[in-house]
Amino acid sequence: MAERSFAKEVEKLRLGAGEEFAGEGILAITKALLQCGVGYVGGYQGAPISHLMDVLADAQDILGELGVHFEASASEATATAMLAASVHYPIRGAATFKSTVGTNVASDALANLASGGVTGGALIIVGEDYGEGSSIMQERSHAFAMKSQVWLLDPRPNLPSIVKAVEDGFELSEISNTPVMLQVRIRCCHVHGHFIAKDNKRPPMTVADALDAPRRDTGRIVLPPASFLHEKEKVQKRWPAAVDFIAKNKINEFFGSDHGSVGIVMQGGMYNSVIRALQRLGLADTYGETDVPLYVLNAVYPLIHDEFLAFCEGKQSVLVVEEGQPNYIEQAFAAMLHKAGRGTRLVGKEHLPMAGEYTGQVMLDGIGAFLRAEAPHLLPGEVRAPNKVGNGVDTADLINVVPGRPPGFCIGCPERPIFAATKLVEQELGKHHIASDIGCHLFSIMPPFELGATTMGYGLGPASASAFNSPDAKRRSISFVGDGGFWHNGLTSSIGNAVFNKNDGVIVIVDNFYSAATGGQDILSSRAGNKTKSTKHPITEAVKGMGVKWLRHVDRTYDVGKMQDTLREALTTEEKGPKVIVASSECMLNRQRREKPLVDKAIKGGERVVKPKFGVDEDICTGDHACMRLSGCPSLSVKSLDDPLRDDPVASIDQNCVGCGNCGEVADAAVLCPSFYRADVVHNPGRWDRFLQSARRTVISLMQRRRESRRLTFADA
């Protein structure tokens, strides 16, 4: 079950024609799919499209009523391969994932799908994770569209536009027999807005209908000679059909004045930022009315030759606003102008940076520079010659003060003790080559642990250590993979590969019962029951099935000592072949979400509940912070004592502590200090609890009083 419940959002999927939908962009897309009569949806979770998956997972009833099949696919490749259902059957299908990481994984299936082409509309919704807040390598999905010749839509970032793009995408796909990618950027996915809904549509043909009447056509299968014909078909039939559809249906939009010496062409997703820059330059109003001619590419691939040349007609120069690199669109437009022998000057990356997100300031600077160079007469005087530059406040000093705050392990995270144990083992046995993977556990590369040298892709942690397998080596490599990555790709690419190639390294599988980093979705080894999915398949069984002989299961990662012993054994045992440790404990974020309401209810209902919390004796803590170098827990922090005798702040645990146990375990395993204590509060204690407590407290306070009556006691000054 996902981190968030979408029960409220699911109801929005039921809205009928004329009703107003209010919510996130990604949910608007979900609703649009149902309005388009989609027959099946698959995908793999990951920001920014996780919510699409989560809502559909919670919306089984609606999907059932409509006859829509939904799958939480094993990987992006699976999701894309699923679109094969639209090859022979006129069923609309959609796949969704994070891009470009997901597109990388999907590209095998994508290329095959694109080669044979589709009959039913096939839409791939890619959540473009580019720019600020992104957690992945900075690349463009555009290249995938170009190489497989699938069409790429990049609508303006508002709800009506992206809903329309879903509708257009299906039609375009069907008319041109080509899968269509719909690219939505991260902020657009999370934008809160409105659109007027339509009724949901039951797919004209469901997957059940298709199964009852199977079809085949050898000509759609990627094998010679058909594959050669596919390539010709792409350029001779499908491309012209797509161009024709985009032009006729005015998918791309024109704004601003019809004439003028300059113009701006942009990806649809850039539209709002371009308008904002023009607003700040005094050239557009609140509603985007402007005198500057704008050509907005809601379809960025293919580009429409005639449309573009018509836009350039009579213009001295045109600016291309294209985020990311290489600048494919700019290059393509430049070639069009050149071949047509036009004199319009095309500029783009001269004024705008080649790489990086086009933030508000970048856009303002770039468009400002373009206009000052090409059309200064348009600009108001105060923009052409501003009186002051910058905000006049020197912040240079502050840069050295404000600490960085990268994401890290949550309070009580079960992965923290795994890396604490790894750090302790390295203190004993020396540094090792450590390969990391994708997932929350990648936070190990950051302070305080600073463990891990590379990350090569989801489920590829152990695979990325496969070269380090030498009979001459005295040390083994350690590699990490999460349960999400394990089931995504790791079982075969990492574990299978290690068994087959007799890799001698140590593999730690971090099992937190969910695909945690993407929002806590269930996976094969999740331990919770799931009405629509088959869970509770232990990772240990799968690993054994792959042929691993040396396997240890630590079923409570908070046992730092055991974790440390197991790692030490794995690194030093005489046994050959991969040494696999499965370290299991539930993701604390999800566990709290699940348990907290139950615990609160139980306490209110008078049940006996024991609630743990950790604390620090501040007069015993010496303020060395060794505990924090093995933790980094947000609830374990430093505080100043009101005592001039003490220079350094001491450790302190705040009210958010969930009592996971890491502090005490680490203090013990690393032989740190006796300042930590665990306080278990027994709510609604039973008669025996109360009796024992009162007996104990009577004796204990007697002893305390005896000692305290014979010494001086100082009240806090």
Place this chain on the structure above:
Amino acid sequence: MLDQNSPLRPKSGAADNESVIKLAVLAVGGQGGGVLADWITDVAERNGYVAQSTSVAGVAQRTGATIYYIEMARDTGRLPIFALSPSQGDVDILIAAELMEAGRAIIRGFVTPDRTTLITSSHRIAAVSEKIEPGDGRASSSKVHATAEAASKRFIAFDMEKIAADNGSMISASLLGALAGSDALPFTRESYEQAVSAGGRGVKASLAAFGAAFDRARGAAAAPSPKPAEPAIVESALSAGRVSGPQNLLQGWQALAARIDLMPIAVRDMALRGLRKVVDYQDIAYGRDYLDRLDKAVAMDSAGHGHALSIAAAKHLANAMCYDDMIRVADLKTRSTRDRRVRKEVGVKDGSVLQVTEYFHPRIEEFCGTLPAGLGSYIENRPKLAGFLDRRINRGRRIRTDSFVGFAALWFIGGLRRWRRRLLRHEVEMAHMERWYSLALSHVPQDYALAVEILNCRRLIKGYSDTHARAQSKFDRVLSALDLLKGRPDAADWIRRLREAALKDEKGDMLDGALKTVATLGSSPVT
């Protein structure tokens, strides 16, 4: 960089050209920034505005810095074109849920003096980089405050986390209260409260936190932030602080306190604190020893240096004499005051039962330290025997101090206090202290400042077991530079720098680097 402060030029035919209000929220993942953004959007819509909020969710939310952005304009029936992220110099209201996030907003250019109302909670959530330094790695809050005053049009800062906690709510509620109280948005208090009530969960607590922050923001807009109070100078140790106990001990205490009254006023506060600590640690006689030692420094001191030597001696002698041994830990953990503090911190309500587990991991070193000096060193000098015993002792022990057995065990160890002077650890610690103290005092005639810095090096010694050993090694390494430095006019400064370097990282890599620099200074004194 282009600066844009010019008002929009209204376009022809766009009579209803509304201006856009731009609001950004900077928070730390887990603080509920999303809830706040939803509330603000709701308030705007309730007031006849069109609003758009965006965020970057995903893995960035896991305890890292996050940003939420809202734009709004009066609803005229036409849809304004809103941006999806804040721009430098183009933000009207910036809400920071933590002080350094306010600093980050300023650095990123989201706060400008011509227009930005900066509302920030003044509390700190230390970043990992601040917490892991062996010394005090925390960033300077005052620098952020000072820059924020200058960088913003209006600056509203107070501890909104505390207001939230005091009212049993989350900081999102008090931040919303501060926003409402600031009047930066043209909306009524009631409409904010309606938005909170519509949320449905924890409404009462949220409204209480909202209200408290609302009032505070109203007041804070006028009142400057209070300055921390100067530490009080002790006029007479005889009257300062409350002491209780048997009559004979109180008389002994009075005699010691009378000695502090003879010291220069500047020294009294620290000396009294030191004396309390030492007597609390051991007994009246130990306090006498402390004052005897301190007197040596006081006798060599002069008002010309502001009694820096005596103050440093008062502070560090007390710390050195109250070394952290098993007896002290057991003593502190079995006191009734400790029991009360834990109950308060954990928030144990009447009718609930508290169980407390302590984490101990004794080694042969701690065991020998608690034996009589002769026996302790006898074992330590026999590695085989020590190893044999260590295998039996050296493991984690969890002791329940709410139970008879656990409490009695610690109570017994705490009771070893009266024999402490005869134990091995005491012998070792006292020898170390005497060496350090006499070393420091020996430099007073030639280099007063250097003597003070040597005393201050005691700060390096802290921690238990391995951490303590590492601290000792850093202490020794810093003082190893003395031979090279003494006689130089900047010797004191160098020792201070070395000490600060030693507090920067765990192993002392920075210190080693600094020591290399010292080695290149040349051994001949600079004239």
